[in-house]
Amino acid sequence: MDTDKYGIWLAISSTVGWISILDIGLANGLRNKVAEYLAVADYKSAKIDVSSAYAIMLLIMVPVMLIFCVVAPFINWNGVFNTKLNERELLLTLIVVFIGLGLQFILKSINSVLQGDQKVYKANEIALICNVSPLIPIIFGAQYLKGSILFLAMAQTLLPVLVMLVYSVVLYTRNYRQISPSLKSVDLKKAGHCLV
Numbered sequence: 542m543d544t545d546k547y548g549i550w551l552a553i554s555s556t557v558g559w560i561s562i563l564d565i566g567l568a569n570g571l572r573n574k575v576a577e578y579l580a581v582a583d584y585k586s587a588k589i590d591v592s593s594a595y596a597i598m599l600l601i602m603v604p605v606m607l608i609f610c611v612v613a614p615f616i617n618w619n620g621v622f623n624t625k626l627n628e629r630e631l632l633l634t635l636i637v638v639f640i641g642l643g644l645q646f647i648l649k650s651i652n653s654v655l656q657g658d659q660k661v662y663k664a665n666e667i668a669l670i671c672n673v674s675p676l677i678p679i680i681f682g683a684q685y686l687k688g689s690i691l692f693l694a695m696a697q698t699l700l701p702v703l704v705m706l707v708y709s710v711v712l713y714t715r716n717y718r719q720i721s722p723s724l725k726s727v728d729l730k731k732a733g734h735c736l737v
Contacts, residue, residue: 545624546690549631552622554697557642567594568653575657575720584719592726594650602643609639626690634694641698648705651712654720667708671701 571594578587618631652664675696682692713721 545626546688549622549624549626549634550690550693553635553638553694557638557698567597568649571650571653572657575654576659579658579720587720588723588726589728591650591654591720592722592724593728594653595647595722596724596727596729598647598650602646606640606643610636613639630689630691634691637691637694638698641694641702644702645698645705648702648709651705651709654717655712658717663712667705671704674700674704 571590574590575587578584578590613632613636618635619625619628622631624631652667655661655664655667678696678700679693682696
């Protein structure tokens with residue numbers, strides 16, 4: 542990867558790292574409510590809050606992702622980043638990163654459930670695998686893709702989405718079946734207390 546692409550990647554990834562910590566307090570609120578409800582075996586209330594948290598994240602992130610995908614092609618990204626990279630590759634890279642980040646926002650609610658259930662080690666395991674999994678295709682695919690910033694973006698953002706999705710499905714179908722998110726359990730009126 543040449544210095545221009547590397548510089549752009551550093552700018553994108555540092556911005557993504559900064560943005561990824563923003564969750565409007567939903568993660569902490571959900572963690573606290575799940576802990577409270579599981580302590581008294583109130584699985585119905587826990588299910589409502591878990592379902593509502595996912596719904597809130599979907600209601601926020603899906604429109605934001607769609608707006609970005611519609612608006613992004615009209616922005617001169619080479620001008621924004623002060624570079625002369627292939628415009629199509631840069632645009633696709635930004636779209637992949639943005640969609641990957643949005644999906645991670647939605648799926649990372651499983652970590653709050655785990656933390657609320659005092660299973661922080663499992664949340665840390667997910668984070669570790671999310672951080673290590675992109676290294677495999679980057680190490681083994683780098684020689685074939687000749688410094689593609691798009692490939693790097695896909696590995697760095699979409700593989701963690703896949704990891705979180707697999708963990709979510711497995712955990713909600715095995716360990717957390719009683720509180721697994723469902724559309725019929727969404728109650729946005731009661732979900733306000735999770736935003737603390």
